[in-house]
Structure formats: C-alpha cells, structure tokens
Amino acid sequence: MIRNQQITNSLLDLIGETPLVQLHRITEELPGRYYAKIEAFNPGQSVKDRIALYIIENAEKEGILKAGNTIIETTSGNTGFSLAMIAMLKGYTCKLAISDKSSKDKVDALRAMGAEVYVCAANVAANHSKSYYEVAKRIHRETPNSVYINQYFNELNIEAHYATTGPEIWQQTEGKITHLVAASGTGGTISGVGKYLKSDANTNQTTNSSQSISAFTSDGFTTGTGNPANESASTTLGFMSWNWKANGQGSSNTAGSINTTYTSVNSTADFSISTYTGTGSTATVGHGLSGTPDVVLVKSTNDNTDWRMYHKDIPSANTRAIKLNDVDYWNTDNSWWNNTSPTSTLVTLGSSSTVNQSGNLYVMYCWKSVNGFSKYGSFIGNGNANGSFTYLGFKPKLLIVKNQGASASWVMVDDKRLGYNVKNRELFANNTNVEETNDQIDLLSNGFKMRANSTSINTAGRSYLYLAWGQTLVGSNNKPCTAR
Ligand SMILES: Cc1ncc(COP(=O)(O)O)c(C=O)c1O
Numbered sequence: 001m002i003r004n005q006q007i008t009n010s011l012l013d014l015i016g017e018t019p020l021v022q023l024h025r026i027t028e029e030l031p032g033r034y035y036a037k038i039e040a041f042n043p044g045q046s047v048k049d050r051i052a053l054y055i056i057e058n059a060e061k062e063g064i065l066k067a068g069n070t071i072i073e074t075t076s077g078n079t080g081f082s083l084a085m086i087a088m089l090k091g092y093t094c095k096l097a098i099s100d101k102s103s104k105d106k107v108d109a110l111r112a113m114g115a116e117v118y119v120c121a122a123n124v125a126a127n128h129s130k131s132y133y134e135v136a137k138r139i140h141r142e143t144p145n146s147v148y149i150n151q152y153f154n155e156l157n158i159e160a161h162y163a164t165t166g167p168e169i170w171q172q173t174e175g176k177i178t179h180l181v182a183a184s185g186t187g188g189t190i191s192g193v194g195k196y197l198k199s200d201a202n203t204n205q206t207t208n209s210s211q212s213i214s215a216f217t218s219d220g221f222t223t224g225t226g227n228p229a230n231e232s233a234s235t236t237l238g239f240m241s242w243n244w245k246a247n248g249q250g251s252s253n254t255a256g257s258i259n260t261t262y263t264s265v266n267s268t269a270d271f272s273i274s275t276y277t278g279t280g281s282t283a284t285v286g287h288g289l290s291g292t293p294d295v296v297l298v299k300s301t302n303d304n305t306d307w308r309m310y311h312k313d314i315p316s317a318n319t320r321a322i323k324l325n326d327v328d329y330w331n332t333d334n335s336w337w338n339n340t341s342p343t344s345t346l347v348t349l350g351s352s353s354t355v356n357q358s359g360n361l362y363v364m365y366c367w368k369s370v371n372g373f374s375k376y377g378s379f380i381g382n383g384n385a386n387g388s389f390t391y392l393g394f395k396p397k398l399l400i401v402k403n404q405g406a407s408a409s410w411v412m413v414d415d416k417r418l419g420y421n422v423k424n425r426e427l428f429a430n431n432t433n434v435e436e437t438n439d440q441i442d443l444l445s446n447g448f449k450m451r452a453n454s455t456s457i458n459t460a461g462r463s464y465l466y467l468a469w470g471q472t473l474v475g476s477n478n479k480p481c482t483a484r
Helices: 048-062 078-090 104-112 132-142 155-172 188-198
Strands: 020-022 035-037 070-075 093-099 116-120 146-148 213-217 220-223 262-266 271-277 283-286 295-300 308-311 320-323 346-349 361-367 374-380 389-391 396-403 411-414 441-444 447-450 463-470
Touching: 020 155, 035 155, 048 078, 048 155, 070 078, 070 132, 078 093, 078 104, 093 104, 093 132, 104 116, 116 132, 132 146, 155 188, 271 283, 396 441, 396 447, 411 441
Parallel strands: 070 093, 070 146, 093 116
Antiparallel strands: 020 035, 213 220, 262 271, 271 361, 283 346, 295 308, 295 361, 308 320, 374 463, 389 447, 396 411, 396 463, 441 447
C-alpha cells in the first residue's frame, strides 16, 4: 500500500486522483484491455465530488460565494452528498431538493451530513411548481446570499471533468486510451472527459509529418496530406497558420547551466526558439533575446505534459504559470520557474516534468516586446459592450487574450480571416473548435477594444493577459505602421 502515507490536511485534498484498476475476470473473453476508474475512492464516495468542489471553488473565486452563504441544488443523492460534505468542511449552509424516488437511506445520509433536505414529488412534470427543479429554484430565490449549483445546465459541470477526470485518465493510460465508457446522468462526465481526450491537449510531438507540416522553407512551409493541416474533405474548410520566424537552425546557447541543443534568435523581432534536455534539478537556460523576456512558453516534445507559459503580468509571475492547452487560470508552483524571474540572458527552471525532467526534451519559445511591433501585457475588463481599449502602439495582426483569474478559453483573433471590424471571429488556442461566429473584438490601428461582456475577453474587474503582434517590422527602426 503506497497511497496517502503522509498526513492529509483536508478531505478536500483527497478529491480526484482516483485509481485506475485493470479488469481481469469480467473481460477475459474479450479482446483488448479494460480498466475501471474507481470514483468511489473520492471522500464523498462518488464522481460527484469533482463537480461539487469545482463549481463551489469557482463561485468562491468569482466572489459570489462567501463564508456563511448557502448552497442549493437539485439532486438524486450523490451530488447532494458531495455538496453537503464540502459545505460542512467550508462552512456553508446546504439546502437540497430531492425527489421522493430516491431512497430513504440517501435522504438520511444527506441530513446526517448537515444538509436541509426538501423531499419533492417525482410524479410531476419538470416545470411543475412541486418538481425538485422548481423547488430548488424557489428556495434559491427566497434565500439571500445563495448560490444554485444547477448541475444539469451548468457548463462548469463539464469543465470539471475536462480539468480533472480527463487529464487523469490520459496520464494513467500514458495517452494510450482508445475508448471511454461512462455512465451518464447529467452528461457532465462523458462530455468533459470526451472533450479533453479529443483535444490532444498535451500530447508529445507527432512524428507523422503527413498529418501536419512536412517541411519548412525560407519563405513558408509545406503541408502534409492529412488532417489536421490539409484536410480536403470539404470545400468549406479553411486553415489558419500563424508563423514566428527565428533565424534558421541556430546554435547552442551556453549562457546557462543547461547548454541548449539549439537556440535560434530573431533579434529584430526579439523572438527565440530553443531546444534543450532537462536535468531534473534547478537550472538556467540562455534565451538569446536582447533583454528580459516578457513571455516564455515551454513544452516537452517527448512527454505528454502541459504547455507552461510564464507571462510577466501574472501576479507573482515567477511562482506561477498558465497552461496554453487548457481553460485554467494560472496555477502556483515553484517547480516551474523556481521563484526566479527571467533575466536579460537566462530563464530559470525548477524541476517540474513540464519544464525540466531529467532526460526529457523541451522546446522553449521566448518573446520580448518590440516597440511598434509586438506587446505582451494585461488589461482590466469592464463587462461592457463599449469595452476597455488597450493601447499597443501598432495595429495588431494577431491578438491572443486569456482571462487570468477564471476558467476561460484562450481567444485568438487576427486580421486574415473575415477581414476587418467587427468580423473578428474567435478561435481558441486550447481546443479544436471551429471559429466562433460572435464578433466581439475590434482590432484598431493602435490597439484593440472589447465589444462584449464575456468571461473570455471582458468581465468587469477581471485581469486579462494578452499577446499581440503587429505588421511586419518597418525597416530597422520599428516605426509603428499606421491605420488603414
Ligand atoms: C455516482 C454517479 N456516477 C455517475 C453519474 C453520472 O454522471 P454525469 O452526471 O456526469 O453524467 C452520476 C449522476 O448523475 C452519479 O451519481
């Protein structure tokens, strides 16, 4: 027995990270290998602990759930039990509407866990005032300072599984899972896990160039024949590429404790690409830019680990990183940048497997703002269709925006698709979705402006990170290009 040998601070720390156990007897006559993810190992004894914790902590971060407030939900038992447990641990009141189809044991367990339970008629339509949905809604209306979890219609239910169950299964199977079978009640598990497993979020690099780019040339690249870079199945399919040009193969940068394999630097655009092998202990790597990078992005090329981004405008940036392949807001961990900010020559790495595991191969991209061409910064949203304007000093060709305080997609807009304002359709860097059709960002001659109240680009009071690149540098003097 090797699990949990240390003291655990709270039951909340035991939610998720459930075991995957190989099935033998029940599948012995079937081809393939089968595993069961034992969600009963969660402290609340079901998968529902995950969504309960995720939704509650999201509400806390959004500032809509505070000490002493009330949590309300419609439940057939398991979600309610998880909520009641977490409410008790965190000091909230929990009120649950349950149908009289659920067993008395369930109701007793909820009450024993401290919840106020309202048993409602099962034999009425969902929109009847006595149904457990309508009763929960009414209690929510009548209870000041209450939050309705609303698992059946809450996107965070799906997101919880995208953020936890999906990555766990991927890591436990070392990315080899081919099929997922799941029970479905609200559909949260199957949608969230399925979405994660489809997005290829953090896989290592493909060696199948026919599926992507088969060659780089001095002025472009050659696509392979297959999806995703060149699918011809439908005439309506279009492809986007965004390219950062470094300076050929480059050479080893020996400024840090790790000598890079290659570092290729575009010193005019202040952009570099380096490759290196991890050591597993604190290290420094030379980046080759003309000064301190504003943004550093690292990805293992031979391991299924997340894309870690350092961005200078994340608070306490050298203790944090944000994942390019995920909707998460930043996480805190000293094992990425070892609590040390990049300098004019070096990036410091901790020992995390995402940036510096012994023997693993990594690619590192570094950017530093160039007056009139590129800028990496942050702005505060105003939650209004007449949104905040961010001055760049150039007309952006590509803009990437990420809500750094809440779960939201990485929004990308550029000037190459539908054209000009207001048709700047969003693509998301962290998933495989087609472009959005809601047009909500204006690209302007000297910056950008938000045109909607939306979590991913413009919630009032929220801080957003951005990365923006403009027109090609003008000569060597980096003059801002002018408006069209
Ligand atoms: C124990 C348990 N497992 C699985 C499910 C189904 O999961 P989902 O609601 O994510 O579809 C539920 C509830 O609906 C449940 O209570």
